Each structure stands twice: as C-alpha cells, then as structure tokens.
C-alpha cells in the first residue's frame with residue numbers, strides 16, 4: 001500500500017487506533033472517511049478535523065454495511081483502500097455458558113462476520129481500481145493466546161488465516177491484502193487499557209505503523225517491533241515461554 005494519494009474508508013475509527021490512524025493518514029495526503037456507530041462521535045471528529053469524511057456504520061448489521069458501502073462509493077468513487085478496524089474484546093470465563101455465550105457471539109459477529117461482510121460489500125469496486133488494498137486488523141493474540149479472551153483470540157486467528165488465503169485468491173487482481181497486527185496498545189478496547197503500562201502508547205504505535213507503510217509498501221503484514229515477540233514465538237521455538245509470559249504479565253495479560 002502506498003502511503004499517500006489513496007481514498008481510504010476506515011469502519012471502526014471513531015476512537016483508538018482507527019481514529020489515530022485516520023488522522024495520521026490524512027496528514028500524509030490521503031482522503032479519509034471515518035466510520036463507526038456513534039454518530040455524535042462522528043460529528044465531533046468531522047467538526048474538529050476538516051476534510052475528513054464520515055459515514056455511520058454498524059458492522060454487525062448487514063443492512064447498515066450495505067447502506068454505508070453505497071454511501072461511501074457514491075460520495076468517494078475513487079475509494080481504493082478499506083481498513084477493517086472495527087472490533088471488540090471481551091473477558092470470558094468458559095467454565096459456565098451463561099458467562100460467555102452472548103459475549104462470544106458478539107465478538108465473532110463484530111470481529112469476523114463484520115470484516116467478511118465488508119469485504120463482500122467492497123470487493124467488486126476494489127477490483128475495478130488500478131491499485132487497491134484491503135487492510136485487515138488481527139492482533140498479536142492471533143499468534144499466542146491470552147487466557148481470559150478465548151473468542152477474541154479465535155476471531156483474530158480467523159482474520160489472520162482469512163488474510164493469508166485472500167492474498168492468494170486475489171493475486172490475479174489489483175487488490176492487495178495487508179494484515180495489521182497490533183500488540184497491546186493504549187486504547188479503550190478493554191477497561192483500564194488506556195493507562196496500562198503493558199500496552200504501547202497509541203501515538204508511538206501509529207507513528208511506527210505509518211513509517212512501516214512508507215518504508216515497506218509491499219509488506220504483507222504491518223508488524224511493529226513490539227508485536228514480534230507474540231508473532232514469531234512458534235517460528236523462534238519459544239512459543240511456550242511467550243504464552244507463559246503473556247499470561248503472567250497482568251490480570252488481562254497486557
């Protein structure tokens with residue numbers, strides 16, 4: 001993915017990594033459209049940042065995805081990048097179904113079905129663009145499990161393998177598939193995470209991501225240094241140590 005000159009839709013950019021990345025990519029000379037469920041947040045962001053577009057979208061709702069895609073493509077026919085950022089993370093105890101089933105369904109609907117439906121909504125358009133990119137968002141937890149978030153880890157592992165497979169299948173098109181693999185980053189994804197010393201400061205993370213896109217535009221994965229501990233445990237042969245360290249780090253493993 002080139003660093004500038006794109007038209008980029010980011011469903012899941014009303015806060016956290018998505019918003020910070022939206023602003024950084026706008027500053028690099030891209031047209032950026034933010035998306036999310038919170039309309040008041042979308043209004044606030046566009047008021048504070050002239051030039052940003054905004055489209056309301058609930059990625060758990062197929063009708064909302066369809067409407068948002070129609071609106072984005074009507075208003076931004078040059079759209080060539082979609083970053084599937086929307087995600088939720090839930091702590092679950094799988095000893096008792098009453099405590100996890102609802103959460104597991106919500107996590108899979110948002111983190112797996114959401115990106116699948118988004119890709120379905122945009123893939124035909126993206127193939128008509130000369131140079132386009134689907135950016136998926138997995139996690140270091142796709143590669144090493146955090147004990148307290150089973151559905152989340154499974155969802156992100158699914159996104160990793162979906163990305164790997166789509167890259168093969170779409171190799172005969174103009175569409176590139178890039179997987180962003182964040183480590184723990186200071187956002188509101190989990191309660192208390194914004195101040196967690198185990199998580200990477202948001203600004204530092206996004207700066208490193210932008211630098212990686214600039215210096216390695218053809219990379220299949222965007223991997224900041226901090227995530228390589230999780231990403232390559234199995235390849236290095238220290239997977240068991242990685243899993244133990246991750247889960248000993250703090251009550252949330254962060």
Ligand SMILES: NC(=O)c1ccc[n+]([C@@H]2O[C@H](COP(=O)([O-])OP(=O)(O)OC[C@H]3O[C@@H](n4cnc5c(N)ncnc54)[C@H](OP(=O)(O)O)[C@@H]3O)[C@@H](O)[C@H]2O)c1
Nearest residue numbers: 012014015016017036037038058059086087139184185187
């Ligand atoms: N922070 C980390 O440590 C970390 C690590 C690895 C991966 N990630 C991934 O990075 C992505 C962004 O997370 P974050 O850390 O920036 O958390 P965040 O601040 O909570 O942001 C999550 C974003 O997703 C949106 N979202 C959630 N459910 C949605 C839905 N049904 N429809 C549309 N948008 C929805 C939220 O917007 P609305 O509430 O307005 O809908 C918000 O903009 C997620 O996919 C997460 O799994 C984060």
